Amino acid sequence: MDAIILQILNGLDKGSAYALIALGLTLIFGTLGVVNFAHGALFMLGAFCAVTLNGILTISHTVIDETRTDFLGNPLKVEVPYIYDIFGETLGASIIDWSVPLAILFAIPVMILIGVIMERGLIKFFYKRPHADQILVTFGLAIVLQEIIKYFYGANPIPTPAPEAFIGSFDFGQLIGFDANTIIYPYWRLVYFGFAMIIITGVFAFLQFTTFGMVVRAGMADRETVQLLGINIDKRFTLMFGLAAAVAGLAGVMYTPINSPNYHMGMDFLVLSFVVVVVGGMGSLPGAVLAGFLLGILESFASMGAVIDLIPGINQVIIYLVAIVILLTRPRGLMGRKGVMEE
Amino acid sequence: MSKSTLTRRGLLKTGAVAGAGLAAPTIFDGKAWSAAHTGFTNAPEGDTVTLGFNVPQTGPYADEGADELRAYELAVEHLNGGGDGGMLNTFSSKTLDGTGINGKRVEYVTGDTQTKSDAARASARSMIEKDGAIMITGGSSSGVAVAVQALCQEAGVIFMAGLTHSNDTTGKDRKANGFRHFFNSYMSGAALAPVLANAYGTDRKAYHLTADYNWGYTTEQAVKESTEAIGWETVNTVLTPLTQTDFSSYIAPVLNSGADVLVLNHYGGNMVNSLTNAVQFGLRDAQANGKNFEIVVPLYSRLMARGAGANVKGIYGSTNWHWSLPDEGSQAFTRSFGTKYGFPPSQAAHTCYVQTLLYADAVNRAGSFNPCAVVEALEGFEFDGLGNGPTLYRAEDHQCFKDVLVVRGKENPTSEFDLLEIVEITPASQVTYAPDHPQFAGGALGSCNPGA
Amino acid sequence: MLGLNKKDFSLLLIVALLTMLAPFILNPFPEGSELAQFNAGYPDLMQRFVIFGIFAIGFNILFGLTGYLSFGHAAFLGVGSYAGVWMMKLLTMNVIPAILVSVIVAGLFSILIGYISLRRSGIYFSILTLAFAQMSFALAYSVLTPLTGGETGLQLSLNDPRIIGTSVTESGSIPVTHLFGLEMRDSFELEMGAWLFTFNAGYYVCAVVLLVAFYIAIRIFRSPFGMMLRAVKSNQQRMKYTGLNPKPYTLAAFVISGMYAGLAGGLMVSMDPLAGAERMFWTASGEVVLMTILGGAGTLIGPILGAGMIKYMENILSKINSTILHEWFAFMPDGIEDLLVTLVYPFIGKGWHLTLGIIFMLVVIFLPGGLVEGGQRIARLFRRKKEEPKGPDPEHHPKPAPHVAE
Amino acid sequence: MGILEVKGVNKRFGGLQALGDVNLSVEENTVHAIIGPNGAGKSTLLNVLVGKLIPDTGSVMFDGQSVLGRSPHEINQMGISRVFQTPEIFGDLTVMENVMIPCFARRDGSFRLHAFETVFNEKALVEQAEQILIDVNMIDKRDMHAASMSRGDKRRLEMAMCLVQEPRLLLLDEPTAGMARADTNNTIELLKEINEKRDITMAIIEHDMHVVFSLAERITVLAQGTPLVEDTPENIKGHPKVQEAYLGQAHG
Secondary structure, three states: OHHHHHHHHHHHHHHHHHHHHHHHHHHHHHHHOOOOOOHHHHHHHHHHHHHHHHHHHOOEEEEEEEEEEOOOOOEEEEEEEHHHHHHHHHHHHHHHHOHHHHHHHHHHHHHHHHHHHHHHHOHHHHOOOOHHHHHHHHHHHHHHHHHHHHHHHOOOOOOOOOOHHHOOEEEHHHHOOOOOOOOEEEHHHHHHHHHHHHHHHHHHHHHHHOHHHHHHHHHHHOHHHHHHOOOOHHHHHHHHHHHHHHHHHHHHHHHOOOOOOOOOHHHHHHHHHHHHHHHHOOOOHHHHHHHHHHHHHHHHHHOOHHHHHHOOOHHHHHHHHHHHHHHHHOOOOOOOOOOOOOO | OEEEOOOOOHHHHHOOOOOOOOOOOOOOOHHHHHOOOOOOOOOOOOOEEEEEEEEOOOOOOHHHHHHHHHHHHHHHHHHOOOOOOHHHHOOOOOOOOOOOEOOEEEEEEEEEOOOOHHHHHHHHHHHHHOOOOOEEEEOOOHHHHHHHHHHHHHHOOEEEEOOOOOHHHHOOOOOOOEEEOOOOHHHHHHHHHHHHHHHHOOOOEEEEEEEOOHHHHHHHHHHHHHHHHOOOEEEEEEEEOOOOOOOHHHHHHHHHOOOOEEEEEOOHHHHHHHHHHHHHOOHHHOEEOOEEOEEEEEEOOHHHHHHHHHHHEOOEEEEOOOOOOOOHHHHHHHHHHHHHHOOOOOHHHHHHHHHHHHHHHHHHHHOOOOHHHHHHHHOOEEEOOOOOOOEEEOOOOOEEEOOEEEEEEOOOOOOOOOOEEEEEEEOHHHHOOOOOOHHHOOOOOOOOOOOO | OOOOOHHHHHHHHHHHHHHHOHHHHOOOOOOOOHHHHHOOOOHHHHHHHHHHHHHHHHHHHHHHHHOOOOOOOHHHHHHHHHHHHHHHHHOOOEHHHHHHHHHHHHHHHHHHHHHHHOOOOHHHHHHHHHHHHHHHHHHHHOOOHHHHOHHHOEEOOOOOOOOOOOOOOOOOOOOOOEEOOEEOOOEEEEEEOOEEEEEEHHHHHHHHHHHHHHHHHHHHHHOHHHHHHHHHHHOHHHHHOOOOOHHHHHHHHHHHHHHHHHHHHHHHHHHOOEEOHHHHOHHHHHHHHHHHHHHOOOOOOHHHHHHHHHHHHHHOHHHOOHHHHHHHHHHOOHHHHHHHHHHHHHHOHHHHHHHHHHHHHHHHHHOOOHHHHHHHHHHHHHHHHHOOOOOOOOOOOOOOOOOOOO | OOOEEEEEEEEEEOOEEEEEEEEEEEOOOOEEEEEOOOOOOHHHHHHHHOOOOOOOEEEEEEOOEEOOOOOHHHHHHHOEEEEOOOOOOOOOOEHHHHHHHHHHHHHHOOOOOOOOOOHHHOHHHHHHHHHHHHHOOOHHHOOOEHHHOOHHHHHHHHHHHHHOOOOOEEEEEOOOOOOOHHHHHHHHHHHHHHHHHOOOOEEEEEOOHHHHHHHOOEEEEEEOOEEEEEEOHHHHHOOHHHHHHHHHHHHO
8 A cells, every 4th residue: 555655656756747748748739739849858958957057056266275186186176156256155055055946947038938939940830831740850859959968068967956955855654644664755856746736737727817828728729710810829829839848948947856967868758758648638738737647657556566577577668558558549548639630 | 803701991001912821820929920910800001000999979878988988099199109108107018118009000990889789880890891990999888898799709800898897798798809808797796795794784685676688687686696695685676677767666665675775786877867866765864674774886987976966975886997096007097087188087988998008918919910819818818007906807708807996975075076985995806706607607709700 | 674664764773773883982082081081882881771771761661652650660670680680590591581581570560560550640650659669679678688689689699509500610600691602791892093892792682682672662652552552641531432441551551661671670680690679769760760751751762862861971970080070170270270170070970960950950841852852953953944844744753742641 | 212212310419410310312313412501411411321420220222232330432332432522632643643543443442452563554544544534624634733733623633533433323512612603613514514424323412502403303402400302403493491491591
């Protein structure tokens, strides 16, 4: 029982990341009808927003420490961040410590800008092109983006820890009456889950309660009619793309303490997030979220020792297996609307 | 028109066409080989010789590959008499004098393995067939090493493995033309076990998370066997997919499994992520069975430690070499590498540099580039001054036997390169095993292949 | 001739000439010169050109004609490779049985996967094929290690129980692949002045197979079956109401292209007897998509051009390192030399993926018909200059824009 | 006994009675029109005829065989061809190829792996295809890209594709929907011409009275899912029930 609760918790956390990526992907597909293979790259760019901010905060000048030596026997050069000079060492250090949450503020404008540039500069020429062309051009873009990141940041993962206050874990099991050490859950993962819920709620509320959202939803249902009403839907869709990019980016920013970011993390998530979108139903926002959590939890279950012993290799293929079964038995996905990309 | 199994590009560099005289000596002695400058793949003509450096330049190990390439460039510089000579001055064999190899200036070509066995073989074949490389070296994974080693055997050139840690490279997949300086899974286990017994006691229960592919299997087996030999119990072993990024669902059940040690048989990105996750889940600070919970990473690399950041603090593992070693050879290498590039070399860089020197020296001693001559010169070769103490290139399996380092993540690193501290230098005798040890069974070197 | 019209026959003839003379064409620069770096006329790369050409031709029969975008085609190449190596381990080092078994096994595997995946179309079909291929890769890399060699790949060993032929040669090595005694790695070298040309037996075996594969592809393109496949892509609704059942047509196309992939896999292990699981990773499937699009989907020659271009970049561009760059620009003044090297460096050597990505994007954006369309545009430009108005060619069918069935 | 016999067909969608007890008989070699205001159930009936919808009760027999539950290509192979509201052609192919495809379908059935023959070496089929293009005055366009033609030509091509199969029943689904008057007249002319040249059975589902009265020999008027009357055009013209149905619809 405790093992199952444990894996549900883990699944929720994995699912949060899947859901956030799939949400943006579906938003883009639903509003613009574009299959965006570069969406994983946006997630990766978000993560590197956190890395970049950390880099900016730690821009340093060197001070020579004569009392210590470096590996070649020369006097040790100590890097002192300018931020220490500006805010003093204590405040400066805690600003650096909080660089990941701070990166949210940094990433929102950057990611919206990237999204808007991407849409205006490339995607808008592909609205009328077949889905295959969209897949191909965004796939090319994904390669280019990740190679650019690799050029500047290298191939190695870059550690980007959470603030000191969130390091460590708490005993969730004891809270609900299990023995100590049965269900341990790291603070940051709780933060991530909460953050994902806020973003998801935010996006849904935005689409539900604002005029902007209503127009966009109407546009998703019937683009031509909305256009006939004299509403400039294109401009709104551009912003939608920016919003989707920001959602993916934020998912990336907050993910960095969980796994050190590297240039290919977008590709690692890409195939998976597509599976999530398809399982949820192309174009269905609640479907994407539901499928994200569902697949996260299933993946966690499949990684339990007892399950692997029963079916060797199941942890390797569970996601794909689920995708195949869903696509064959329910082609429009769990919550897809009828007629969207259906045969 | 000449018929050959593989090309000999060297021929045309001088325009001279060598006679087809094929000397086939039967007894090894340097003099006999030196007469034979043809009759093998890519026999160098003219005054240069080409080496092929096959390292990952794209893909997840690209940074490691870049460091290997730096080491190779440094080695070539030293062999050709440039720089401060590095380990040439400390190497126990004194045939290398800065005049290249066998009097020929060293040139090199580079290729990208992409850490895929197919791409690595394509790249190696292009260096052999197109560029006339006489020796291939490099690589950052065992899959690639085994694949390229088999290719070199077939093509008739020498393969000096780069970073490859799986037992198979000199075990079931060993080849006569292939040589490994790097240590292996068995040695990691053998070196770690006594240190772990010392630090954590002999009454421990271990939980293994193992990367689900060959290297993972051999490492798990090696560590399991050697820790069980000191009295530890293995509670569980779980395989994790190569493509896994979030290990939470594998880590979470560990604490409640009755284990008090977690062994992460992971490398590269897997290791960075699983260790980060394990620390997140509080395993490093937890208590189990009335003891402090501990984490062990059998194969450490500095580049990976960098990726895991502060999470490596206090965690034990083993490594082939570390720049902070105090011996003369290590210091000389660190100095010349550090001066040239501004930061200390990684263990991958070290093994690649040393392999290049060992090859060059073997050619000089044999007096010939003929792979069979090189094989004979390297087999059973004993040397010192290359950073790991007195070392033997064992004839039976072409594996180097030397001291192995047990390291621990440093509590207060002074720089991003100063992440590990040496806990113990396990002497070679303690990590030596019989050539037919069960973990290495099933392979045969076969006979050396000079190609052509 | 050969059942082909004049235009197709001359196309076949051109391809035949190109492949047969490839050792000359691909080595235009004298040995030892600066530009020798760009020579591609060595056996391994020449073999790869034609093998991936075959793979892409086969993929194009599915994607180019029916518009079904399979994102898991590398799985068939991988399965074919494994089958081929097993054949060599168990039966004989002769390449013929290995290649045949590769084709058959890949064909059977593609019947299974095609039958299931073709129940859906559009992106759903793509995801299904992707899922199957990823499952194949994951399992081959891990739990199926005894069958596939896992990480290190499936390779020959000194104790293979080979029925026909020996396990170990007299010199103590693993025997090499051969075609009735003609060793695949045998080469003749021809020296002409400063030039060196290599004629490799394995390459010519591959080249002959390519010509046969290409010939079959032309026949398929011009056949009623090929026309039906284009009808599938164009309008499935009309096709059904014309009394035709699109399902068996697409499945047949899928299986044929799966068999082409198996053929490529079989040839690959015949040239280099090792089969690695990475061959089946989804990026490998992506690569054949890139090849086909880059060259021109739905055209006959396009996929071969695309395959050649990508393999050339992978093998030649990736080998250019900064030292070589500095040599090239050495004639410039120092400052400019460094600037040029800095500017070019990100795109070559280890940056070749970046160049590939950029070229690919440019092609998809500006030349949806790939290199072939580019060539046609240039040709049209010249024709217009000559002011020779020409009516549409009755036998000329390639579609400029690839469309996927949706 | 007609070639197409619809007997007692009922179809409900939830609470809506889409078709209520439809009986219909199309005689061989006649042009039979089915008309009715919007929402009368014309499309539903058509979908039943081509096997897309299975009725709750009743039978649809074509030449003595049931068409229910068969897939479109099987129904076509039985001898029913269909013309769509918007012309459905193979846009990526040439006009000649568009016509060759039904020739092959007629000769080889729903699937044959003829991968090694050459399309234009099938002399008999090429002649057939050329003949039909001559018949519809399109032979000069034989090598054109079908998608690049005008809508009228596309309609003509679609007709040719259906006719070349020599169907025993040609179903036309509002063949002039959305057309300008001139195009409509052209289409009517084309259909008349076809009807004169060949003895063909046609069932036209149509909204436009003008089309119907210029072509049909029998007319069935459908209202609210039920056949109101069936008669000759002359009798239908002044029929009060028909006027009521149309006017009622106009008002409501």
